[in-house]
Amino acid sequence: MFARKEFLARLIIHSLKTTSGWLEVACAIMIMIGTYWFSLKILSVISRHTQQRYVKFTMLLHLFSRLLWPIILFISTAIAMVIWRATTGESVLWLQLTAFTARWLLMIRLIMAILHNAIPNNRFNERYERSLSTFLWICFLLWLTSLDTFIIHLLKSLALPVGSTSLSLYTVITGSIIVGIAIIIAMWLSRITEQRILKADKLDINLRYVLVKIVKTLLVIIAVLIALPMVGINLTILSVFGGALGVGLGLGLQKIASNYVSGFIILADHSVRPGDRLNINNFTGYVTKITARFVVLRSSDGSEALIPNDTFVSNTVINDSYSSKIMSTNLTLQVAYNTDLPLALEILKEVASKQARVCDDPKPNSFVTGFADSGINLYVNYWINDPENGFMSINSAILLEIWTRFKEVGIEFPFPQQEIRILNDAKDPIACHTTLRPTNHATMQSAYPEPLPTALSVSSSYHSGQQTSHD
Structure with missing residues (x-):
């Protein structure tokens, strides 16, 4: 059944000249088509019953689906060879070739399945799979035609x-x-x-x-x-x-060796762990993977940095989550000068405490940080349980809640305003009824040859009140 010495060119030509030879070819083709159809039916039944079950055995099911047809083909061909010899009494040629093909197909698919599971992250893509399959089929043809003996001797x-x-x-x-x-x-x-x-x-x-x-x-x-x-x-x-x-x-290769040794060091001394938030070389990200040569940092925008392991041993690394995972963040805002500051500070703490992502210990706190031109600066500080989920969403939620609460209690947010004052010492009716418009010194001298008894003053101030004008 497995002897290749029978496969000579003259035997193949002689088989095609006889009726039994063509019958054997037809039998081999029918076995191949029939076993392929039968394997598809079995796989459809299995997939229908295991669609929601046996998720843990996905790899074994995939291997079974790949090997089912070659196994059925090989068994069916072996049975057909026995029946052919018993009924006709002639030697088999095409059925034996079909058995060889089924056995080789079984080996190739088994190798591909092992490579897919052995090589991580599915780096063994379709291109390499096709190339390796083609090479193995060429080896099969060389073995079948006995050309492999000449190549091995060479x-x-x-x-x-x-x-x-x-x-x-x-x-x-x-x-x-x-x-x-x-x-x-x-x-x-x-x-x-x-x-x-x-x-x-x-x-x-x-x-x-x-x-x-x-x-x-x-x-x-x-x-x-x-x-x-x-x-x-x-x-x-x-x-x-x-x-x-x-x-x-x-x-x-000392740099490569240094990276490998440093990889074991940082794992052994627990200085860097998966999930840690690191800041190194002005890049901030979370550790997603530690390999033998580098550490993968993923930032909040999705970009990834591959940091060599020896960098963590020889350079200063900021680990924001070395002793604790929680992180502190803050917001600054400004209120009007007529604000009830104790009430505003209490609202800031209450709003931050209501958020589910904010820690209860340490509790949020708020402070007055300064008196500015437009208003009073306030500062609220709080700690977040899951900094890996980002800060923008939590900051936005807190600011929206602060805006709502301040509107309810009547606390105003200041905005810049300009105050213009017209100072008039003499009671000149002409000057009092003169319209204020942009002009320069030359225009004013031509309109009034004598020095004016009035003084024009424009001052800028920023406060939360309304614009006023004094004559």
């Missing part, structure tokens, strides 16, 4: 000297593939472990992140150490690469 003849030993190109390629597969499996296991560790609420959040990084690093190292001997690579050869890596760390 790769084995190309040797690469490494120290006192030599590595063939075939060993390097197969070793890279096996190491890559081992690393992917290690990443898959580490991701499952990460999900379980992060759900352990009894552990500190930083300790959970440290354990996740340690487990991931150990699994990758173990995978590499297991995979290399499987392809015949002696681990002593790694000493050459270890020396080169040490030189690279000393010369150009």
Whole structure:
């Protein structure tokens, strides 16, 4: 059933010249179409009954839906091969080719499903999936036509000297593939472990992140150490690469190594935690993710900054939520000079206390901060339980409530006004009935050759009263 030596070009041509060969081709096509239709029916029934249930098993359901058709196709083809040989007594060709295709399709879909779950954040997109699938199908055709034997022999003849030993190109390629597969499996296991560790609420959040990084690093190292001997690579050869890596760390990779070490330091000393509000390099944001190399800060406008880990060790970082999550904010406003200040201060405290996001301890407080040109400056201070939700909405709600309460009790908000005074010492009827209009000194001298006994004074003042004019 799995021997490829039967698949020769002359056998395929001979099969197409016989009636039984065409019957076998038709049987293989009917099996493929029938099993595909049957798998779609099963999936439709399953999706209809599990639409609202089994949300936790979404990954397993997706894997099952991807593997159902290849499994049914392979089983059906194997049964058809047995029946064909028992009834006709002839060897099978196209059914065996269909079985090979089903088995290879099953392997490809299984690899794709593992990659989708092993690589985080769905970075394995459709483009890479199609490319890898195409490469695997090409490998299948090479294996089926026996061209892989020639290619393997050619790769084995190309040797690469490494120290006192030599590595063939075939060993390097197969070793890279096996190491890559081992690393992917290690990443898959580490991701499952990460999900379980992060759900352990009894552990500190930083300790959970440290354990996740340690487990991931150990699994990758173990995978590499297991995979290399499987392809015949002696681990002593790694000493050459270890020396080169040490030189690279000393010369150009020390910054990267510093970031990785600093990542473990900031997690171990609890200086930075997910959800903390940080201010660094004039950028304020909340910690959304801590990786081995950088920390992600997200600001209130949605922009994100990737801060290297060594910055938190070597520079000054303002952590607004280091010891407490609550934050203080304030509003300033101005009232008229005829305001009942004790009443206004009490209203400010009451309005701030009524908001659900404002803390009860410490309580809101209000103060008189100064006497300005237009009115008296007031200041209200309060603490917010959830600063990560922003300050604009809470400030707007408090200001609207203050405006409503001040209107109810008759407290006025001052606005700038200009007062014009006309001072007239002599009782000159002409001057008293002269209309005030913009003019200059030359015009006034031509209209009045003698010095005027009156004095014109314009002064600016800002208060909450009405505009007055005095003659």
